[in-house]
Amino acid sequence: MFFSLQLQPPDGGWTYVVSIILVSLEVSLTAVGLSTLFSLPIALFVGFTDFPGKRIVTAVINTGMGFPSVVVGLVVLMLLSNSGPLGTFDRAFTPQAMIASQFVLATPVIMSVSLSAVESVExxxxxxxxxxxxxxxxxxxxxxxxxxxxxxxxxxxxxxxxISEVGSILIVGGNIVFSDGESYTRTLTTAITVEARQGRYEVGLVLGAILLVLVLGVNWLGSWIRSKGRGERSG
Amino acid sequence: MTLTTDGVSLGYGDEAVLDDVSIGVDSGEVLTVVGPSGTGKTTLLRLLSMFRRPDAGTVAWHDTDVWGLSDEERLAVRRQISMVFQEPSLFNAPVARNVLYGQRVRQSWSERVQRRVRDAVGDRSMTETAHTALETVGLLDKRDRNALSLSGGEAQRVAFARALAVDPEIMLLDEPSSNLDPRNTAVLEEAILRAKARGVGVVVATHDMNQAERISDRIAFVYDGSVVESGPPERIFDDPRDRRTNRFVAGDLLYEVDDESALPTSASESS
Known part of the structure; x- marks a missing residue:
């Protein structure tokens, strides 16, 4: 092994890791919650009604799933920066800015998948x-x-x-940690970029493993729910 | 008459589907709308259940034009009428919840929430009407099964129970047994006659003349969007006055052709 896997607590101790997890969950859960409240009524409306340009709207929603996250981050930062139109709110480099950019990234996914679910209802x-x-x-x-x-x-x-997105929150959040080692805008993904760059692979791996468990858990939950849906239909 | 149409016409785009149709149904009778597929029977039933407003003519409930009513009044009228479709169209939920659906939407929001809470704590009681409806179609033992796991025949019987459980004045049945085997068809026809005996007026759209003969008090023969003949079944079967009715009763397929020699003859079909 070219590096030892002895796990040393990072500089801020385990509070560092725990605070990173909490910031990650807080930002992503809030962004997804808000996005669901926003996306679902629109998906229902688009799925229910026929209007001119419906196909274009659907195409735009689907295209949005492929938004490059760094571009979203750049645009959100421009909007929130001091000279931007929303600069007066002074929200650049805050968790709220990260919520805003994750909202933009999650919305096309939630809208598009729930739209096809709504449209599949006979x-x-x-x-x-x-x-x-x-x-x-x-x-x-x-x-x-x-x-x-x-x-x-x-x-x-x-x-x-x-939760697995890194580009936009790195730009709008700034990857900030307080001097006492508590995370302010550092998440699992952005922390991994720092740990990797500084050669602290052990901490990076632990954070990576936690992220993987979260993502796999969500995927498992998703397929379990889908199989439950299929099971009800067949018997 | 309880529910009537007076000279209704309806088209989709340039295509006229119904042209000047006047029919009516009373409580406690079975009116069968017969005719070949694609002649507007389904459209007529959808007009009666107020999915759409006719382009011309009126749909009337106890002599009141339903499209002259406010949305709320029309909803009240709609809730006296229930419908069974050609496909069972059941919800992905237990049979009992399907059957109770019509009653549930008639409840206030606070009643619905209370019902939800009772469901959650495991109270499985059904109202008497819903219980009777499910019993009428012989599926009380399937009440906790998911509706989508039923066979086609059972599903259609549940759809009938769902429509019956709201205690309607009028039931509209669109080809209810076109996908059913003879046993399920018999159960369904029995249920129709029991509903009629309870005072429900029933409109059945069908292309099955034998079924029409078994259950009808009156028959309206629809061809190409118009009612060409109507009357009691004995008269329609024994003394049809219209040439097209005559041929349909005799079991001929009806084609949109002027040259009758182009039609296949029974001799060439059997050879």
Missing amino acids: QSVRDAAFAMGGTDLDVGIVVIKEARYGIVTAVLAGFGRA
Whole structure:
């Protein structure tokens, strides 16, 4: 082995690692929560109604899934920087800025996957809800319930995109740690870039393993929910 | 008459689907709308359940034009009518929840939340109407099964129970047994007659003349978007006045052709 895997606590001790995990979760969960509240009504609207330009809107949503995260970070930083239009709020290099950029990155994923889930609900099921005396709201609720597995998958996919993303939060968050070793805007991913650059591979590996467990856990949860959905259908 | 159409016409784009159709159904009777596939039977039933407004003519509930009512009043009328589709169109939920759906949407939000809480603590009670509806189609033992795991015949019977469980004045059934085997068809027809005996008015769209003969009090024969003939089944079967009705009753396929010699004859079919 060209480096020893003896695990030394990093400079700030284990509080450093724990605070990084907490910042990661706080930023990504908030971004995904807000994005879900924003994306779901739009997915329902686009899935429900026919309007001119619907195909273009759908294409834009799908294209958004491929946004390069560094470009998103750059644009968000420009908006939030002192000279930018939102500069008065003084939010550059804060967790809020990271939430904003992860929101932008997670939204196309959540919107696109939940849109296809909503669209896969048969017209005949909507008709049945209407014909049984349902209002438009009742029909909407039925569609959400029918698409529930797809919507949960969408949220988990959005979380996967957010938690493992590094480019934009590095730019807008600044990867800041307080002098006492507590993370301010340093997350699992951005911490790994620092640890790798400084040659502290052990800490980097621990952080990487934690990130992997989180991402794998979310993926496992997603496929378990999907298989549960299939199981209900078949028996 | 409870539910009537008066001279309704409807088209999709340039294509006219219904042209000047007037029919009506009363409580406690079965009206069968028969005719070949693609002649507008489904569209007519969808007009009766107020999916769409007709381009011309009126749909009336107890002589009141439903499209002259406010949204709320029309919703109240819609809730006196229920519908069964050609496909069962059940929700991905247990059979009991499917059957209770119509009652649930008629409840206030606080009642719905209370119901949710009771469900969560394991209270599996059904209302008497829902219980009776499921019993009528003989599927009480399947109440906890997921509706999507049922066979086609069972699913269609659940769809019928769901429509019956709201205690409707009028039920609209669109080709309810076109995908069913004879046993399920028999159960469904029995259920239709039991609903009728309870005072429900039933409109059944079908292309099955034998079924029409078994269950109808009146038959309306629809061809190419118009009602060409209507009357009691004995008259339609024994003394059809329209040439097209006559041929349909006799079991001929109806084609949109002017030259009748182009139609296959029974001799050439059997050879």
